[in-house]
Amino acid sequence: DAGVIQSPRHEVTEMGQEVTLRCKPISGHNSLFWYRQTMMRGLELLIYFNNNVPIDDSGMPEDRFSAKMPNASFSTLKIQPSEPRDSAVYFCASSSSGGVTEAFFGQGTRLTVV
Amino acid sequence: KNQVEQSPQSLIILEGKNCTLQCNYTVSPFSNLRWYKQDTGRGPVSLTIMTFSENTKSNGRYTATLDADTKQSSLHITASQLSDSASYICVVSAYNNNDMRFGAGTRLTVKP
Numbered sequence: 001d002a003g004v005i006q007s008p009r010h011e012v013t014e015m016g017q018e019v020t021l022r023c024k025p026i027s028g029h030n031s032l033f034w035y036r037q038t039m040m041r042g043l044e045l046l047i048y049f050n051n052n053v054p055i056d057d058s059g060m061p062e063d064r065f066s067a068k069m070p071n072a073s074f075s076t077l078k079i080q081p082s083e084p085r086d087s088a089v090y091f092c093a094s095s096s097s098g099g100v101t102e103a104f105f106g107q108g109t110r111l112t113v114v
Numbered sequence: 115k116n117q118v119e120q121s122p123q124s125l126i127i128l129e130g131k132n133c134t135l136q137c138n139y140t141v142s143p144f145s146n147l148r149w150y151k152q153d154t155g156r157g158p159v160s161l162t163i164m165t166f167s168e169n170t171k172s173n174g175r176y177t178a179t180l181d182a183d184t185k186q187s188s189l190h191i192t193a194s195q196l197s198d199s200a201s202y203i204c205v206v207s208a209y210n211n212n213d214m215r216f217g218a219g220t221r222l223t224v225k226p
């Protein structure tokens with residue numbers, strides 16, 4: 001398995017533009033997580049899905065952020081409109097639910113909003 | 115207040131030396147504790163996962179300990195190598211696998 005695949009690896013966009021980050025979880029995993037990492041705040045959970053259903057989105061900063069998981073093999077995190085303070089590395093992770101299982105992280109998308 | 119506190123914030127050691135990283139948590143009820151290694155520009159990679167009943171778990175030169183009574187964990191690295199230079203993140207889960215609380219990490223630099 002290729003692991004968790006995120007795209008793009010790097011994104012530079014202008015303030016006000018829409019940004020869409022993509023994630024393909026490991027096949028067979030039914031939990032998917034979106035995280036944001038900054039120097040100031042470290043890793044923060046934004047939202048997680050279980051069996052394609054959003055379970056907890058309390059970490060989503062504001063209405064400008066939205067996430068979808070239309071099927072078990074794909075998820076998106078959208079920011080509209082983007083702002084400079086959204087600049088961060090966004091990670092997607094997946095795991096199997098039930099018991100104590102390992103969460104596998106993607107390589108991340110480095111977002112820069114100018 | 116962060117429920118997972120790590121110390122030190124950063125550490126510099128010479129190649130071949132040992133070191134110990136600390137993690138204190140207040141997450142309750144406790145389910146499991148993980149140590150992740152994150153290389154610069156990469157995603158975190160799991161080193162160990164420990165549940166309530168486990169006191170020690172090793173993964174090569176990495177040994178993690180857990181004291182669930184005092185809510186403390188440590189990660190000991192033996193005979194450090196240059197490739198150990200990374201951030202080490204302590205993650206504690208409550209209730210179930212999905213509620214992971216992250217520490218701020220310890221930035222380890224191993225110098226030749």
